[in-house]
Amino acid sequence: MAIFEGSGVALATPFYENGEINYDVLKDLVEEQIAGGTDCIVACGTTAEASTMTHEEHIEVIRFVCEVVNKRIPVVAGTGSNCTETAIYLSQEAEKAGADGILVVSPYYNKATQKGLIRHFTAVADSVKIPVLLYNIPGRTGVNIEPETIVYLCKNVENIVGVKEASGNFSKIASLMSMAEGCVDVYSGNDDQIVPLMALGGKGVISVLANIAPKQTHHICQSYLDGDVQTSAKLQLQAIPLVNELFCEVNPIPVKAAMNLMGKKTGPMRLPLTDMEPENQEKLKKQMEAYGLL
Template identity: 70%
Template sequence: MAIFEGAGVAIVTPFKENGEISFDKLDELIEEQIAGHTDCIVSMGTTGESATTTEEEHLEVIRFTCERVKGRIPVIAGTGSNCTKTAITLSEEAEGAGADGVLLVSPYYNKATQNGLKAHFTAVANAIKIPAVLYNIPSRTGVNIAPQTIVDLCRDVPNIVGVKEASGNFSAIAEIMQLSDGAVDLYSGNDDQIVPLLALGGKGVISVLSNIAPRTAHDICEKFFQGDLEGSRKLQLKALPLIKALFCEVNPIPVRAALNLMGKQVGVPRLPLTEMEPAHQELLKKEMEKFGLL
């Protein structure tokens, strides 16, 4: 059984003016997501700025999220690293905190071989009992998890259950599903590709869009699963201009700006990320207005 089906939010980690994590604001965001019918909270992923938080902060956010969600919906903790030992430690701590699963990004910068990726993910998964979802995003990590590698891991390691696919390579994604014969729980890592990925047998999306439009992301999936393919398609296409604006600069710069435009006061990104350029922010604002968010 999949950890979740539908739309999981890759939730932003809010910061105070002094750059510290705002747990009060995170509490508000979590409640708003649950009220907006989000199907899963994904804590401390790329959108949560895992790359610019300390290990202590990283785990504190995961613990806080699990405590506040209280089992109402699943929580998946981002615990990947380019250091296998670190990924094991983070994953063990997330399991202890009550996470329902972990999200393991492919080791970045190292550019491991496919055999190295298999050994890395297997070592992390074997250290925990909760399910693990692989995260393939070669544009940011510099390494691609090959379809056969994904399928082999999901078949050979009992608690590696699926993949968040953000490669955008639909030939490879189709190959995963063709090779796996149902052994891989597939999630879209790109908000503009939810419907086509669901059509290949996907379980849902791990979404940036959900931060500002949780009901839309949820409904795209729900309508598809209920057989309302036309309704799902129309929602996907309607959201495309907004999604494009949310990625006109590197994630999570735009989504953080969008939440601030909505009055959520989630702060500015941590360096080396910077605030959104004025021209891009104006574009984002216009698309949010068209979508009824402002």
């Protein structure tokens, strides 16, 4: 059984101006997502700026989100690292904190071989009992988790159940789905490709867009799951101009700018990320207005 179906939000982390985590706002963001129909919360993913958190902060955010959610919807914790021992440590701590699953990105910078990826993911999965989602995002990591590798892992490691696919390569994704024969739960990692991926058998999305449009993102997925493909496709296409602006600079710069424009008080970025360029923020604002968010 899938960890979730539908719209999972890759939740942004709010910071005070001094860079400390704003847990009061984080609680509000979690409650807003649940009220908006979001089907799963992903804590400490890319959008959360987890790569600039200390291990203590990383674990505390996961614990806090799990506590606030209180099993109302699943919580998946991002616990990936380019160090296998670190990924194991974070995964075990996420399990202790109450996470319903973990999301483990392929090791970045090291650029492991497929054999190395198999050993890495197997070691992490074997260290916990909760379900594991792989995270394939070669644009950030420099390596693609090949379809054969994903299928092998899902067939041979009991608690590796699926993948967040952000490669954008639909030929590879189609090959994966063909080989998987239903043993791999696939989620779109790209907000402009939710419906196409679900058409191949995907379970939904792990979304950046949902940070500012939880109801709309949920509706895209739920319409498809309900068999109303026409409505789902229409909603997907309506979101494309806004999604394009949400990725005109590296994520999560634009989405945090959007959240601040909506009064969500998510605060600044942590270095090395910086505030959005004014001209890009103006374009983003116009698309938010056109989408009905401002």
